[in-house]
Amino acid sequence: DGGITQSPKYLFRKEGQNVTLSCEQNLNHDAMYWYRQDPGQGLRLIYYSQIVNDFQKGDIAEGYSVSREKKESFPLTVTSAQKNPTAFYLCASSVNTEAFFGQGTRLTVV
């Protein structure tokens, strides 16, 4: 089945540690996105990429980094510089005016 796979579903990390969230798609989409979701805040764009080896900051990029070495993969690293990383993270890809979302990764920093 075509789709977007995010892993892991749940992630626990200690404060001060970097952590990388995986996002893989087999939809052959050029554009990919990372959103952060907090209760009552909707979704906010962290980073997006239109093509391989290119990406742009979204509205809340501070404390995050990404790479796009392959069309299928768009991993997100939450660095120790992110002051409040506990959240639900959603990856998406898009084509022809429709965005497709993964099932999300819930990150909890303890």
Place this chain on the structure above:
Amino acid sequence: AQSVTQLDSQVPVFEEAPVELRCNYSSSVSVYLFWYVQYPNQGLQLLLKYLSGSTLVKGINGFEAEFNKSQTSFHLRKPSVHISDTAEYFCAVTRRRGGSNYKLTFGKGTLLTVNP
């Protein structure tokens, strides 16, 4: 820049009652409009979208929405809800553009709770 306001953070209704979830947007350019649904601990699923043409858009699961340009609104409606419609609903907007990049701006969401 675009912005989206969902006027109700929570909407409780009884099963088989009609429901309307309200969404207003702000943009200086032409936009596309979307409604997404999210079940607990899941990703988002597209309910419907307005691109152009008829202002009444029908989506999945019996939902429909009406685009009103003069009021900059895109309210979501369903004539009779089911328990299974309990979820969070997000309105989103993106500017019209070419290519495959559609950065979405989301509202804060409306939690629809359908009670028996």
